[in-house]
Amino acid sequence: MKVKIGFEIHLQLATDRKMYCNCPTNYQEAKPNTNICPICTGTPGAKPLPPNESAINSAIEIALMLGCRVHSGEVIYIQRKHYDYPDLPSGYQRTSLPISSGGELEGVRIRELHFEEDPGQYDPVSGTVDFNRSGVPLVEIVTEPDIESPEHARRFLRSLMRALEYTGKVRPEAGGAMRADVNISVEGGGRVEIKNINSVRGAYRALKYEIMRQGKMFRRGESVVRETRAYLESQMVTVPMRTKETEEDYRYIPDPDIYPIIIEKSKVDEIRSKMPEPPIMREKRLSQQYGIPSNVAEVISSERELADLYEAVAIKVDPGLAATWFRTKLKKIMNYMGIRAVDLKFTPDQLAKVLNMVQSEKLTPEQGELVLRELARNPDEPERIVKRLGLAPVGENELRAEVERVIAENGRAVQDYISGKDEALNFLTGKVLKAVKGRADPRVVGEMIKKALDRV
Amino acid sequence: MTMEKMRRIRQGELSAAENLSGMLDRIKKLDGEIRAFIELNPNAPAEAERIDRRIQKGERVGKLAGLVIGIKSNINVFGLRATCASRTLENYISPYDAEVVRRIRAEDGIIVGMTNMDEFACGSSGETSAFGPTDNPAARGFIPGGSSSGSAAAVAAGFCDLSLGSDTGGSIRNPASHCGVVGLKPTYGLVPRQGLIDLGMSLDQIGPFSPDVSGVALMSEVICGRSENECAMLDAEKPEYLNNLEGGIKGLKVGISPKFAELTDSRIMDVVDAAVEKLEDLGAEVIEVDLPNLERALSAYYLIVSVEFFSATRKFDGRKYGKKIEEVCGEEVLRRIIRGSYISRKEHRGRFYQRALQVRTLIRQELLAAVDKVDVLVGPTVPKLPHRLGEKISVSDMYAYDYLTVPANLAGICAGVVRAGDVNGIPVGVQIQGKILGELKVLRAMKALEEAG
Numbered sequence: 051m052k053v054k055i056g057f058e059i060h061l062q063l064a065t066d067r068k069m070y071c072n073c074p075t076n077y078q079e080a081k082p083n084t085n086i087c088p089i090c091t092g093t094p095g096a097k098p099l100p101p102n103e104s105a106i107n108s109a110i111e112i113a114l115m116l117g118c119r120v121h122s123g124e125v126i127y128i129q130r131k132h133y134d135y136p137d138l139p140s141g142y143q144r145t146s147l148p149i150s151s152g153g154e155l156e157g158v159r160i161r162e163l164h165f166e167e168d169p170g171q172y173d174p175v176s177g178t179v180d181f182n183r184s185g186v187p188l189v190e191i192v193t194e195p196d197i198e199s200p201e202h203a204r205r206f207l208r209s210l211m212r213a214l215e216y217t218g219k220v221r222p223e224a225g226g227a228m229r230a231d232v233n234i235s236v237e238g239g240g241r242v243e244i245k246n247i248n249s250v251r252g253a254y255r256a257l258k259y260e261i262m263r264q265g266k267m268f269r270r271g272e273s274v275v276r277e278t279r280a281y282l283e284s285q286m287v288t289v290p291m292r293t294k295e296t297e298e299d300y301r302y303i304p305d306p307d308i309y310p311i312i313i314e315k316s317k318v319d320e321i322r323s324k325m326p327e328p329p330i331m332r333e334k335r336l337s338q339q340y341g342i343p344s345n346v347a348e349v350i351s352s353e354r355e356l357a358d359l360y361e362a363v364a365i366k367v368d369p370g371l372a373a374t375w376f377r378t379k380l381k382k383i384m385n386y387m388g389i390r391a392v393d394l395k396f397t398p399d400q401l402a403k404v405l406n407m408v409q410s411e412k413l414t415p416e417q418g419e420l421v422l423r424e425l426a427r428n429p430d431e432p433e434r435i436v437k438r439l440g441l442a443p444v445g446e447n448e449l450r451a452e453v454e455r456v457i458a459e460n461g462r463a464v465q466d467y468i469s470g471k472d473e474a475l476n477f478l479t480g481k482v483l484k485a486v487k488g489r490a491d492p493r494v495v496g497e498m499i500k501k502a503l504d505r506v
Numbered sequence: 507m508t509m510e511k512m513r514r515i516r517q518g519e520l521s522a523a524e525n526l527s528g529m530l531d532r533i534k535k536l537d538g539e540i541r542a543f544i545e546l547n548p549n550a551p552a553e554a555e556r557i558d559r560r561i562q563k564g565e566r567v568g569k570l571a572g573l574v575i576g577i578k579s580n581i582n583v584f585g586l587r588a589t590c591a592s593r594t595l596e597n598y599i600s601p602y603d604a605e606v607v608r609r610i611r612a613e614d615g616i617i618v619g620m621t622n623m624d625e626f627a628c629g630s631s632g633e634t635s636a637f638g639p640t641d642n643p644a645a646r647g648f649i650p651g652g653s654s655s656g657s658a659a660a661v662a663a664g665f666c667d668l669s670l671g672s673d674t675g676g677s678i679r680n681p682a683s684h685c686g687v688v689g690l691k692p693t694y695g696l697v698p699r700q701g702l703i704d705l706g707m708s709l710d711q712i713g714p715f716s717p718d719v720s721g722v723a724l725m726s727e728v729i730c731g732r733s734e735n736e737c738a739m740l741d742a743e744k745p746e747y748l749n750n751l752e753g754g755i756k757g758l759k760v761g762i763s764p765k766f767a768e769l770t771d772s773r774i775m776d777v778v779d780a781a782v783e784k785l786e787d788l789g790a791e792v793i794e795v796d797l798p799n800l801e802r803a804l805s806a807y808y809l810i811v812s813v814e815f816f817s818a819t820r821k822f823d824g825r826k827y828g829k830k831i832e833e834v835c836g837e838e839v840l841r842r843i844i845r846g847s848y849i850s851r852k853e854h855r856g857r858f859y860q861r862a863l864q865v866r867t868l869i870r871q872e873l874l875a876a877v878d879k880v881d882v883l884v885g886p887t888v889p890k891l892p893h894r895l896g897e898k899i900s901v902s903d904m905y906a907y908d909y910l911t912v913p914a915n916l917a918g919i920c921a922g923v924v925r926a927g928d929v930n931g932i933p934v935g936v937q938i939q940g941k942i943l944g945e946l947k948v949l950r951a952m953k954a955l956e957e958a959g
Contacts, residue, residue, distance in 0.1 A: 070737075088602050092821045094595065095582045095604060095703040100737045130817055141820020301850040303859070306707035306814055307699075308737045 051268075052237040053261060055203055056161075056195035057253075060188050060229040061214060062168065062221040063108045068185035069167040070098035070144065070308075077171075077182035090185035092139030097307050101128065101146075101165075105187035106311065108219035109149055109165045110318060111325050112189055115213045116160050118153035122315040127304040136179050137172040144305055145190075149313065155213065155330075156206040159194040166190055189220070195233060200257035203232075207250040212329045216354045232257065236264045239274030244288050246280045256281040260288055332357055340369035349377045356391035362398030367405040375405060379419050383426050396429040403432040414491040417441045444486045453498050456481045467503055475499060508573070508667060508721030515572035518561060522554040522572030525667075526616055529574045533618075533665045541640045542660040544579050545587050546619035553616050560614075568613030569728060575610060576660040576669035579620040580627055581712065582701040583607050586617075590703055591635035592625045593834035594822050604701020605736070606670060606712050606729045613728050618666050621656030627677055627705040628815070628838045629653050630907040631893070636836065639895055644686040645932040649892045651681030651907075653705075654715070658685040661715045668725050669715045674705045675807050676887075676911025678713045679937055682923040683887035686933030688952065689715045690722045693942050694918035695740035698733040704818035706811035707738075709915040719924060719953045723747035726945065740943070747949055755954045756789035758947065761880035763797045769909050770889040777927035777934040778886045784958045785884065785951065795876040795883065799868055800913055806865035807912040808905060809849055809858050816846025841901070866916045873917040877941045882951050886910055887923050887937040891930075910937065920945050924952040 068075055071089035088096035113120050126149055130142040145166040153160035170184035191210070197203045211228070214220045230247040234257060244260060247253045264274050279288040304310070327335070329351050336357065337347040350373065351357045363372050384390065404425065408418040413436065424435045436442060444452075456478055457464055467474035479496045514520040530546075537543055557572050577583055580590045582600035584607075589595045603611070610617065624634040632655025633639040642650040643663035650659045654671025658681035661669050671678040673691035682689030690713045697712045704710065714725035724747075731744035762782055767775050786792050819839075824830030832840060849858035877883060889909050893899055914921040919942055926936040936955065940948035 093601060094588065094590075094598065094821070094827075095580075095600075095701045096602075097700045097736055097738075099735060132817060132820055134820070134823060136825055139821060139826070141823060142817060299852045301817075301847070301852070303813060303817060303850060306738065 051265070053198055054195040054235050055197035055199075055257060056233045057191070057193045057197070057203070057207075058231040058233075059191045059193075059207075059210070060166070061191070063105050063165070063187040063189055064219055064221050065102055065105045065108065065187050067102055067104075069102050069105055069165070069187040070185055072099070073185065075186045077180070077186065080182050082178075082180040082182060085182040086184070090139070091181050092141075098144070098305075101308065101311060102187055105165060106149070106313070107317070107321060108187075108217070109163065109189045110313065111217050111219055111321050112191075112214060113150035113153065113163045114318070114322050114325060115217055115328050116153035116155055116163070116191070116210075117328075118150035118160055118163055120150040120313060120318045121148065122313045122318050125310045125312055127310045128308045129302045130305050131300040131302055133298055133300060135169070135172070137169040137184070139170065139181060139184055143167060143169060144308070146311070156202070156209045158196045158202075158206045161192045161194050163189060163191050195235070200254050200261065203257055204250060204254045207253055209330070211250065212352060216326050216329050218326075218354075234260055236261060236268075236274065238268065239264055240276035242274065242276070243278045244281050245278060245291065246283075248283065252281060252283055255286045256288055259286060263288070326354060329354070329357075336360070340364055340373065342370060342373040346373045346377045349381060353391040355394070359391060359394065359398055359401070363402045363405065366399070366402035368409060371409060372402075372405055375418075375422075379422055383419075383423050387426060389426075394426060396425045400425060400429065400432055407432065407436070411491070412443070413441065414443075416488065416492070420488075440487065441489055443491075444489045449482075449486060449490055449495070450498065452482050452485045453495070453502055456485065457499065457502055464503060507718045508716055508724060511667060512571075512573065512724075516561065516567070520572075522557040522561070522616060523551065525572055526550055526554040526574050526618065529618060529665055529667075532663065536643075536663060537665065539641055540643055540659055540663050540665075541622050541635075541638050542643075542656040542663060542665055543576065543619045544589055544591065544622050544635075544637050544656070547583070547586060547617050549585075550574075550616050550618050557614050557616070568615070569724060570610060570613040570615035570668075573615055573667040574618045575615045576619060576621045576657055576666040577607065577617055578654050578657050578669070578671050579623050580672060580703040580705075581607065581670060582703070583617055583620065586620050588620065588703060589637070590626045591623045591637055592831075592836075592839065593636045594626075594829050594831045595703075595827055596636070596829075598827055600701075602701065605698035605733055607701065609728050610670075615668070615728070621654070621660055621669060621671075623656055623671075624653035624677075625836050625839050626703070626815070626819070627653040627672060627674060628842055630676065630680055630904055632656070632659070632681065633895065634836050634838050641895060642685055642892070645684070645892070647894055648932060649684065649895055651684035651888070651892060653677040653681075654689075655681050657715050658682055658687055658689065661685070661687045661717055667716070668721050670712055670725070670729070671715055672702055672705070672710055672712050673911075673915065674709045674711075674811060675915050676908050678715065679887050679911050679921060679923040679935070680907060682715060683925075683935030683937070684892045684933060686925045686928070686935070687715050687717055688719050688722045688922070688924050688956070689713065689935075690726060690922040690945070690948070691914060691920060692726060692730055692945060693740065693920040694915070695738060696730045696742055696920075696943065696945075698729075698736050698739060700733065700736050704814070706814040706915075707818065708814060709807075709811060711915070719949060719956050720748065720751065722922065722952075723751055723949050726949075730945075742943060745945065747946055750946055751949055751953045753950065754789065755785060755951055758785070758790040758882065758951060759880040760785050760790045760792050760951070761795040761876055761883040762792060762885065763795050763800070763876070763883070765797045765800045766885040766910070769801060770886045771891060773929045774886050774889070774891065774934055777929065778884070778936050781926040781936045781955055782884055784955060788954050788958065790951075793880050795879055797872060797876060797913075799865075799872055801909060802865050803869045803913040803916055804905060804909050806862040806869065807908070807916060808845075809862035810866060810916075812842045812846035813850045813859050814846070815842050816850060819843055838901075838904075869913050870917040873913055873919060873939075874942075877919060877939065877944065881940070881947045882944070883939040884951070885937055885939075887935045891932055914939050918942060920948055922948045922952050924955050926955060
């Protein structure tokens, strides 16, 4: 069963000011209806200011990140899209014609990209509208229907989010700022549009559900007609939307209050010269330049700040060791703490020191991980952390004494070991480590016990 | 007249308070019948006294110091109602000043009140106001013209020194002509529209009324010029008209077109022809220009304005201003909304609106080419005489008032109107159209006609 999936994805641009007025954009923090003015509330007679240049620049950078051709030198109209909803103060939304087209990501062609403005937020329960969000700049990315499965969709969206996060020009997904509509057609059926998708996971689940639903209809001999459905996040299903909502005619007209924009080629060149390396390119480069496996390079380049940190550390220690630590221990700590690379406050130097201590066996890998965890929580010089945690390795004599003591006190386990039960060695090693509070390498301890018992 | 009053106020011969109270007395006495104002500004006397104190202290005062000014009810004045003469906005109190109002206040003009108008500026007679029709002070019982009916009538009746109107397809020039006052529609994009409630955004332009050309020049200086706070504006310096009005019109190239006579009542043409002769006598060179498609402007105009008006009125959805426009508006407003909604439908794309835009381009090219050959075009303002108040006329007859004024809006050029005579006691204004930013030559030609009497 052949499936074709395409996306229309809306994201908020991370600008300080709204698209057509100077109101601040921090609508989530502000009290309702405090970040507003005559312009973003559509007060009679209010005229838009010229479009927010930093929003347009952000949209250009995103387009370049996705390998799109920016329509520089062309006249780009800003249109009015009319529809009637309480959150839309003027009864229309301003939306630009495409500013770029023709990119590609994960085998999915980008059809076009343009900018828009967000409406306010309507609460149907209280019947009130908060216009703080009204006029916040958005970018809309439209793909061709090149996606072939929910898994492919998920891969594409993750890659897209990673590329957008690299630019730093969109509000993070965590803020609920991504909104997607998805078109899906399963071979033999009509095209179904699903609205109200708010996350990568939501997209995956909605598509899974929709393919299953359409499959069932096919098997029952029913035909799938063209329609618009809504995804219900809480129930993980899609439901039909009323036809009135889907057959709207937006009566697009160029906004007479805004002169069309023309993007200068020199501006595009300038943005291109300053923008970060796209994640896909960086992933490849990391793999080649540092000789690390591509799956490890993928993990490291999942966040721009993580990749930046890696490259700063990799010039000070063995890049292979650093890569392994990034992929396993550092990622584990970040996941545990629920933080992202941008939240890591220690310096590359401090991390490099920890790795060097491990490499020179001043710390065991387990101890190194403890130091790293502490470093992530309360950044400090690693030497001081080692001291504070009492991790300086025990002296050889002290260790040997502990080994002797444990052997003497655990006759039964010693007997087990001698009679061939290898697990007994682990038990004994554990006893020793506990006695020295982990300040020894388990492998070394194991060897010492083995040697001692072999002599018996 | 305006300049003389300005001088008297500055020199303390007439106080701003006296000027204002004189106006208020006249309003009280006569406006019950004229209906030029919808609402008066309760703060005006205090503002006048403040200006007087400053004059007494010898402080610097602005260009409009002590002059009494009426504002059309589609322009936001903080604290006053911008009703657009509609039930839709009858309780809408402006939360901000329009940019032009800010400029007037900065020059110490005293805003006396909000003038009557055709509802949402949809009309050419001044009769579609929800607050009742305005009478013509210069020809009682006849329509004052519209849509800036109250602003023209207020100046004609001596209720204020100057006023602001808005002109989308003739709404300043048409009532200026019928009421026998001077009006100017500046070049599109020369006056900020921030705060002007929309009719057709690509055509709307705020402009002044005055009893004389100097007053129009004075007010234009105050309101014209670039604004950082607006997108669709020309990047133009603040102009200086007042000190450049004199100097005559010797050698001024005056364009006329045979098209004007084809479309216009011959009694009106007689007045216009006489005005052209006066200009010629004063040294102007009269040149005939070709305007082959002029009459096509009207239908294109009504399609474009309806689509833009439909879009502009979507905010009057009954959620924020109490009343849904379609439920309370008058016939003509509803007609334009329905027409705009119909022709902007997806299935009609490329048929009406697109065609209208093409005609607009044609008219623009034609008019720009014509004014390129000359300095100004001189012709009639309205092709026929006004009807009596209350007389029923058809929609197409109503629209026909606009044949000669809409082309300037479609082309974005400036155009002024000055009284040139009368027919049976009804004033007739001559329309002088100029190049883009050609206001000064238009004003000079108007001044020359005014002085020639």
